[in-house]
Amino acid sequence: MRTCTIVIPCKMASVSPEETVENDAMPRELAAESKLYVDVGVDYIPIVYRDEYNIHLLGLEKLHPFDACKWGNVIKNLKKKNLLKGLNLATPNEATEADLRLVHSASYLRSLKWSINVAKIIEVAPVALVPNIVLQKRVLKPFRYQVGGSVLAGKLAIERGWSINVGGGFHHCWGNKGGGFCAYADITLTVHFILNHYPHVERVMILDLDAHQGNGHERDFIGRKDIYILDMYNKYIYPNDTYAKGAxxxxxxxxxxxxxEEYLDRVNVHVEGALNEFSPHVVIYNAGTDILEGDCLGLLSITKQGIIERDEIVFQKVRQRSIPIVMLTSGGYQRVTAAVIADSIANLNKKSLIDMSSH
Ligand SMILES: [Zn+2]
Structure with a gap:
């Protein structure tokens, strides 16, 4: 049985409203030179991944209760099921400093050049002693590729109706601050790119079903009438961000x-209710699997089958309304998690809620 003894206790701290202001990012226009919206041919399926997502940090990742190669293990499990045979996955580019400045303040990005700040974000205390140049390459670069993956998945969902980024979903990070294993605000950036590239998209829904409150995107979008956030989470765990709940x-x-039983009943009722209430033009589905029983951070008791049914309910309700959906894998890093995500993707394919055949 794994323990959480190395998790830095600041996880229990809540955050104050003033940390959300003074973000000098969030410009109106995107950088023209961004390479995140690459063209993806129809012979590529809208599942986004590349091997650079995975974290290999001199063995230090083994100190963490998380599976730092979860993303690659999802792909391995899909291959075991023969689901990727003859198929090409969409491969994203790394988010650049210019891309990240669209949602992050310069001072926040500068703060990541100090290893102690990265150690706090990824919650592995010894990482504070690792030279920052190593952390940039082995930790932050994988995250930046995953951010690129979320943004590209946004484009693919609009073009194809659905997409899955095998990584991303860093929902505790906002413009001025990271935390809870989230260094970059990929959800905010994904929404930003969609709104700027697709004028017909005027309303965005974020369905956040990770076990934790998604305080990052909530702080970035507080007060926005064009963004509807449904958030279902364990009320007794991190981050308990009262200010962000206002969004x-x-x-x-x-x-x-x-x-x-209770969980799936609530997913059914509230996803239906939200879609009837708001009619979004696109849905970002933050499909964290830390709701799985045994997760020492999520502290919920949902079975593997419960997660598969949850994802099916969400895709069924969104797809039957012909609304594009972007799925991000977000939290959930038990060793068994990757297999559960692969099983769920296989189920979505079997139920024709996604189409993994090549065209
Ligand atoms: Zn979580």
């Missing part, structure tokens, strides 16, 4: 150790 349109707070 949630539909808030569902769960008791610890909630089980499948």
């Amino acid at each position: 949630i349109s539909r808030k569902i707070e769960l008791f610890a150790y909630t089980e499948d």
